[in-house]
Amino acid sequence: MFLHSPATMSHSFILLSLASAIIYILISISHRRKSFKFLQGPPTSRWWLLGHEHELANHPERVIAWFRSYGSVFRTVGSCGQETLMVSDAEALYHILNTGGYRYPKTMEEQKLIEQRCGRGLSWVQGELAMHQRHKKALNLVFSESQLEHFLPMFQMHADKLALRWKEESDGHVIDIAAWSSKVVLDILGQASFNFQFGSLDAKPSRVGHFLQNISADSTHLSKTTVAVRGVQRIVPRSISRLLKTAYVPEEDVRGKLFEDATRATVGDFLRSNGLPLNMTCEKSLQESQRQNYLKEFDGEKDMLNVLLRLIATQTPKRELLIDDDEVLSQISTTLHAGYQFTASTLTWILYELCRTPHDQQRLRAEIDAIRMPKAGLTLNDYEAMPYLNACIKEVLRLHPGVDFITREADLDDVIPLAHPILSTSGEIMKKIPVMKGQRVQIAIGAYNRSPEIWGDDSDVWNPSRHIGSAKENVTTLGVFGNLYVIPCSRFIPINVALCHRMSFGSGVRACIGWRFAVIELQAIIVRLLSEFEFQLASGLYPEEITCTMNAMKNEDASKMQLIVKKRVL
């Protein structure tokens, strides 16, 4: 696919400015009707084509200061004057994500991006309520309690392998933790999703791994042209939007497509080599007899592909169709994409934070050492019974949530309630925010997770102990995460409690389906690593900003996390 040179990009930027200026008047007329002008917010950007969007994409951490200046709900003006309601208020979040059900869908722009990367899987489906539920019903089989129990030895096996690789390095070596975290997570996801050995920990190169690694490389380095093109595409008629699409393809979109193609090719090759040929131009042509043979050969396997193909095989024409072959392929891309970066970065951040606070590292190691390792390996219950381990996982998810923002769009006129009233531009106290159909809403997970109203004055500080021994303890143990859905929305305190640990995994009907998978995977890896190694910061390697930004690792220099790893003397 063709990528544009800087000269062409600035040329298209000027053309875009002209085109957008022409439609500006028309758009602003319709915008006047739908405006959050009554809300406070940062001063409008000089660049109408960029608004605050470029700044926010490149510096997501700035949103925290804005929330602290304007309150838990404020307005930003994005590309082409498009307004967004920024939200970190607990009751508002609960209303949008939980009570709202499907009434605040993903934006068309985001849905297209997801389709490009992952096809039409669970993250993509929306619109028809029944369609999302159909996908979810199928995938719940893959992420059920018994499945997770089945996956656990596999997580532990990969954690052991990672430890072995590090033992092969010379002692006290500086290791790029981010790179190794990505490897172990990719190998786990390959095996869980289609029983495939990516072999990253064995230094085997893979196209899927390569593209996954780079897929979001520029999502926090979005060029001005990309921000402007996307902004214009949102507001012009579809025919013009299509024209723009052919004229300018952002690099991020190219990477997304390459990842999706590589995943489909890898799964296709794998299936073919196992006697289940897949015609990539017509994926629905799987032969029933071949499918039955495949399932017979892999009887007892519980990877996602196997579970879903088995589900299709047991579907009778009379039963409601749960999922088809093409959707199965899309679920694999979706799982690889959704489960990779956030889990790998969480693992990296936790080791980093434990290096910054050696006493926390020691306390966690003492908890791990106190458990006598049974021959058969630790069980899910053993991990659940480690309060400090789980407190550290909660705290890293709070402080470095992986996903900073979730963008939604109201599909009806609505009124959003607030837990903490705000001051409007005219000085009026507002307890509710009117929203009109089509207006954009941005859920600021990172800002919510650092909200002083919920976490107190030390909300920016790493402190796992905050999750232990407080009044919240009973509600927040990992085992009861799921129950938090049912907490009524009229109670402020429980809502805060309900969301505070859940928010990093989203909330409501579209919450992360893989959250328990991720937590158990993290538990297994952290326990293995802490019992084998001691970690230290390597001096001079960390930019100052890394300690204060939400996700500084996204910037290129910091995409490495170099730590000194020492074998423990037992």
Ligand code: HEM
């Ligand atoms: C620490 C790791 C993870 C974090 C922080 C995380 C975060 C999230 C968030 C915030 C959402 C909601 C997005 C939205 O509402 O638009 C989400 C959705 C999703 N996650 Fe995760 N996730 C993690 C790990 C995983 C893993 C390991 C898997 C699969 C193995 C996974 C699969 C998914 C899927 C399929 C969705 C879409 C659910 C839907 O739309 O119904 N995630 N994740």
